Amino acid sequence: MIEFRAVTKRFPDGTVAVEDFNLVIPSRKITVFVGSSGSGKTTLLRMINRMVDPTDGDIEIDGDSIMSKEPVALRRSIGYVMQNSGLLPHFKVIDNVTTVPMLNGVPKKQAREQALELLDTVGLSRSIADRYPSQLSGGQQQRVGVARGLAANPNILLMDEPFGAVDPIVRAELQQETIRLQHELDKTIVFVTHDIDEAFLLGDQVVILEKGAKIAQVGSPNEIMAAPASDFVANFIGTDRGKRALTLKKTEAGTILVDSEGRGAGVLVGGSESA
Amino acid sequence: MNFLIEAVQWLFSPERLEGSNPIPLRLEEHLFYTFFSVIVAALIAIPLGFYIGHTGKGRDFAVGLSGAARALPSFGLILLLVLLIGVTQVQLQLAAITAFVLLAIPSILAGAYAGIEAVDRRVIDAARAVGMTEWQILWKVEVPLGLPLLIGGLRAATLQVVATATLAAYVGLGGLGIYIFRGLPLQRYDEMLGSALLIAALALVLDGIFALIQQFAVPRGVSAGRAKDVRTSSTRRRAVAAKPAQERRG
Numbered sequence: 001m002i003e004f005r006a007v008t009k010r011f012p013d014g015t016v017a018v019e020d021f022n023l024v025i026p027s028r029k030i031t032v033f034v035g036s037s038g039s040g041k042t043t044l045l046r047m048i049n050r051m052v053d054p055t056d057g058d059i060e061i062d063g064d065s066i067m068s069k070e071p072v073a074l075r076r077s078i079g080y081v082m083q084n085s086g087l088l089p090h091f092k093v094i095d096n097v098t099t100v101p102m103l104n105g106v107p108k109k110q111a112r113e114q115a116l117e118l119l120d121t122v123g124l125s126r127s128i129a130d131r132y133p134s135q136l137s138g139g140q141q142q143r144v145g146v147a148r149g150l151a152a153n154p155n156i157l158l159m160d161e162p163f164g165a166v167d168p169i170v171r172a173e174l175q176q177e178t179i180r181l182q183h184e185l186d187k188t189i190v191f192v193t194h195d196i197d198e199a200f201l202l203g204d205q206v207v208i209l210e211k212g213a214k215i216a217q218v219g220s221p222n223e224i225m226a227a228p229a230s231d232f233v234a235n236f237i238g239t240d241r242g243k244r245a246l247t248l249k250k251t252e253a254g255t256i257l258v259d260s261e262g263r264g265a266g267v268l269v270g271g272s273e274s275a
Numbered sequence: 276m277n278f279l280i281e282a283v284q285w286l287f288s289p290e291r292l293e294g295s296n297p298i299p300l301r302l303e304e305h306l307f308y309t310f311f312s313v314i315v316a317a318l319i320a321i322p323l324g325f326y327i328g329h330t331g332k333g334r335d336f337a338v339g340l341s342g343a344a345r346a347l348p349s350f351g352l353i354l355l356l357v358l359l360i361g362v363t364q365v366q367l368q369l370a371a372i373t374a375f376v377l378l379a380i381p382s383i384l385a386g387a388y389a390g391i392e393a394v395d396r397r398v399i400d401a402a403r404a405v406g407m408t409e410w411q412i413l414w415k416v417e418v419p420l421g422l423p424l425l426i427g428g429l430r431a432a433t434l435q436v437v438a439t440a441t442l443a444a445y446v447g448l449g450g451l452g453i454y455i456f457r458g459l460p461l462q463r464y465d466e467m468l469g470s471a472l473l474i475a476a477l478a479l480v481l482d483g484i485f486a487l488i489q490q491f492a493v494p495r496g497v498s499a500g501r502a503k504d505v506r507t508s509s510t511r512r513r514a515v516a517a518k519p520a521q522e523r524r525g
Contacts (some may be wrong), residue, residue: 046404049404051400051403051404055431072406073406075403075404075405077406080401080404080405082397082404083397084397085401086398086400086404087398087401088398088402088415088496089395089398089417089420089495089496090494090497091495091496099407100406103407103411132495133496134496134497261504274444
């Protein structure tokens with residue numbers, strides 16, 4: 001469990017990125033921070049591994065304040081996956097994955113064996129172990145990034161817009177893989193995105209943020225969709241327009257769901273068709 | 276054309292290996308001044324450049340220094356240092372080498388900090404985020420990726436010092452410049468041109484060697500990106516900037 005308590009972050013130039021932020025992130029679930037640029041979502045994420053220190057307030061992991069922990073040790077105990085993979089370009093894939101275990105003093109042979117297993121876990125062929133990141137596709141690089149994040153077997157995995165730079169088909173694939181990994185490995189995942197569809201797909205808990213990391217709404221995707229807390233949320237998730245504002249329409253062939261433009265968006269299945 | 280033929284004849288005459296001024300001895304002195312000065316300059320400039328590149332502190336100072344030092348007249352600098360330090364053999368050597376070191380520092384400093392500065396910030400951020408210490412970031416990430424530009428700085432410095440070391444002869448310290456300063460009052464143009472050709476050739480050879488080293492200094496994964504089996508073009512900036520360090524400065 002990660003708990004934000006009255007956290008404020010003021011940057012030296014006077015920008016207030018986060019103000020009086022309170023949130024509990026449950027263990028072994030995916031929590032997604034979603035918001036537009038400037039909503040402070042990445043700042044919130046980076047505060048968890050002390051890449052950014054709060055100006056005020058406290059963050060606790062399982063009841064212990066992270067401020068009392070040494071940043072380097074804390075970061076090694078938390079997995080981190082970033083956009084554009086952030087792999088070291090001069091390290092082979094295998095050396096990228098073993099970076100953190102090696103820093104932690106795991107013997108090389110053991111670290112390499114674990115890394116090869118992790119390549120299996122994230123759906124990569126072991127044959128790419130000796131390649132360099134620049135020889136991989138964007139999707140493969142991102143998978144290596146996830147393998148590196150998991151290498152030290154952390155309880156917490158931070159993912160900062162990890163799929164922002166890959167094409168939509170690969171992104172959909174990686175999103176499914178993330179869900180599969182979460183089910184298999186039972187990690188606490190904190191995920192940052194600006195894509196509300198991604199947030200609803202992945203999140204057990206979705207946190208919609210307004211400017212200054214003001215929480216517009218927290219809840220499961222269903223709760224948020226069923227009852228948007230404000231016009232901002234309704235607008236952000238698109239229930240007031242477009243594809244999420246669906247209505248039933250009877251046609252000669254049967255009943256379908258249409259969006260606000262009257263275009264077909266899907267059908268109702270199961271017992272509710274008569275509704 | 277005659278001058279040139281005479282100069283070449285002078286250069287390849289068997290007498291060049293004899294007497295009080297054999298070319299091998301003077302070449303050795305010349306190379307000693309060059310490498311000793313570049314090494315001393317590197318010992319000063321590389322740590323400083325790494326510090327500036329890693330922390331970003333003092334960057335303006337480094338840029339200013341590199342630019343200003345380009346305008347230093349090397350001849351005047353040597354004479355000034357001789358006046359300040361003294362005229363015994365040891366003092367003369369100290370003065371000359373100090374001048375060469377001062378000339379070599381800016382290029383090396385610029386190469387060292389520009390190399391680190393050219394490393395993709397996101398790569399450094401990722402290295403920090405996975406838990407590398409600042410030392411580990413410097414030695415495992417920034418230095419290897421910045422190495423080609425650092426070598427470029429050493430290359431520029433060596434080139435400048437090997438040319439300037441000619442002036443050592445003016446204060447009686449030998450080196451290949453001795454033929455020029457000896458030939459000048461005697462109007463022996465074959466000797467002056469011949470030795471100038473030799474210095475130019477030496478500079479070209481050293482530059483060629485550094486060009487090779489620079490090629491090998493590009494980390495494998497970074498050069499691998501240019502191989503044919505690349506599937507997608509990476510949008511990341513390469514750590515190796517296209518321009519050598521000496522051209523990056525204003």
